[in-house]
Amino acid sequence: MHPKRVIGILTWRKGQRFGEPDYLRKLVRAGQKLGAEIYLFSHQDVYRKAKKIRGFVPKAGGGWASRWFPWPEVVIDRYRRRVPEYIRLRNSSLFFFANSPFSKKWRVTQLLAKDERVRHWIPETHLYAKKTMASMLARHPLVYVKPGNGSGGKSILRVEHVGQKYLLSGRDKQYQVHMARLDSRMAVENWISRWVAQQRIADGNFLVQQGVDLGLIPGHVADVRVLIQKDEGGEWRVTGSGVRIGKSGSSTSNLHGGGQAFPFAPLIERCFGSKAPHIIRECHLLAHEVASTLEDYFGRMMEFGLDIGVDVNGRVWLIEVNPKPGREVFRQIGEKDTYAKAIERPVQFALHLARSRQSRQVSQRARRAGD
Numbered sequence: 001m002h003p004k005r006v007i008g009i010l011t012w013r014k015g016q017r018f019g020e021p022d023y024l025r026k027l028v029r030a031g032q033k034l035g036a037e038i039y040l041f042s043h044q045d046v047y048r049k050a051k052k053i054r055g056f057v058p059k060a061g062g063g064w065a066s067r068w069f070p071w072p073e074v075v076i077d078r079y080r081r082r083v084p085e086y087i088r089l090r091n092s093s094l095f096f097f098a099n100s101p102f103s104k105k106w107r108v109t110q111l112l113a114k115d116e117r118v119r120h121w122i123p124e125t126h127l128y129a130k131k132t133m134a135s136m137l138a139r140h141p142l143v144y145v146k147p148g149n150g151s152g153g154k155s156i157l158r159v160e161h162v163g164q165k166y167l168l169s170g171r172d173k174q175y176q177v178h179m180a181r182l183d184s185r186m187a188v189e190n191w192i193s194r195w196v197a198q199q200r201i202a203d204g205n206f207l208v209q210q211g212v213d214l215g216l217i218p219g220h221v222a223d224v225r226v227l228i229q230k231d232e233g234g235e236w237r238v239t240g241s242g243v244r245i246g247k248s249g250s251s252t253s254n255l256h257g258g259g260q261a262f263p264f265a266p267l268i269e270r271c272f273g274s275k276a277p278h279i280i281r282e283c284h285l286l287a288h289e290v291a292s293t294l295e296d297y298f299g300r301m302m303e304f305g306l307d308i309g310v311d312v313n314g315r316v317w318l319i320e321v322n323p324k325p326g327r328e329v330f331r332q333i334g335e336k337d338t339y340a341k342a343i344e345r346p347v348q349f350a351l352h353l354a355r356s357r358q359s360r361q362v363s364q365r366a367r368r369a370g371d
């Protein structure tokens with residue numbers, strides 16, 4: 001019998017507290033069902049001299065059991081905090097990772113905005129500066145200001161120009177809603193420069209982005225989440241999609257900020273009728289083009305959660321790329337099979353990598369023996 005393939009999942013841990021315990025529990029279970037030796041570990045669990053890992057697996061009644069595991073053939077990186085020990089480990093060549101390190105929003109947007117294959121889907125984006133803000137406000141009726149290193153819709157400000165007025169609305173780091181109605185561009189520029197100073201995360205920068213009119217549902221912000229993943233043969237596949245609808249009056253759709261998920265196709269069909277299949281196809285095409293373009297820059301990737309905007313005219317825009325996306329959308333809309341697939345695929349892809357690594361090693365050995 002074949003020995004089991006050994007897959008490690010790298011994540012944050014403090015004592016028995018893990019980043020994303022619910023998802024990781026399901027990921028390990030999915031891997032065990034697929035026949036893998038699979039476990040969680042964090043940076044402090046690597047014993048490189050002994051070539052062993054202190055790994056964790058879910059216990060039947062809840063909690064985690066820990067024991068020694070063999071060195072992983074492939075590691076899935078699910079670490080979501082910028083801890084120095086993690087960054088060091090990530091930049092070392094200790095492990096064979098299924099997914100390469102990825103960059104912050106600004107660099108990713110810049111790369112995509114320059115690339116022929118995808119740039120027509122990218123809203124105009126610049127680094128924030130007071131002057132740039134003024135010129136963006138002069139050219140676009142809707143502008144977003146967001147941290148280049150933020151997440152979950154935090155610290156994002158929406159600025160809308162209606163008649164003689166500017167309407168500003170955003171959420172701060174604590175998800176508190178802030179709003180303002182101002183009459184002059186100068187007042188807006190000052191308000192935003194205060195916002196940026198208050199909301200800055202560490203030494204992070206801010207982006208100013210052309211706003212996409214996501215008013216498919218009046219009074220709400222609605223955007224599309226598409227999950228694209230590598231399958232068991234190493235090919236990109238769209239696993240599923242859903243629409244996230246923000247709370248009434250909210251400037252973002254994020255589920256963490258109170259947004260709710262709905263199935264994608266019915267909403268697009270209701271809004272666009274016979275144009276709907278074309279729009280859905282374009283979202284899938286965008287996902288494939290963006291995934292393969294990003295791989296050219298960053299190296300092998302495993303999955304992306306794309307935030308896609310479909311504006312009121314049916315035009316498709318890419319808003320954000322998430323390299324370690326959640327799967328909650330599918331659970332919320334009750335697509336059980338898609339949810340299960342979304343959890344299985346990373347393990348299937350890691351198993352595929354482990355198999356192809358081994359067959360490469362075997363053929364190299366055979367070649368050497370034949371020399």
Ligand SMILES: Nc1ncnc2c1ncn2[C@@H]1O[C@H](COP(=O)(O)OP(=O)(O)O)[C@@H](O)[C@H]1O
Pocket residue numbers: 123144146150151152153154156209210211212213214221222223251252253254307309319320
């Ligand atoms: N340029 C934009 N036009 C319209 N809506 C936007 C824009 N940028 C962000 N949003 C809204 O804010 C949400 C969060 O922005 P995003 O860039 O995805 O940051 P985060 O990392 O916080 O999720 C988006 O899902 C969307 O609803």
Ligand SMILES: [Mg+2]
Pocket residue numbers: 152153307320
């Ligand atoms: Mg997002």
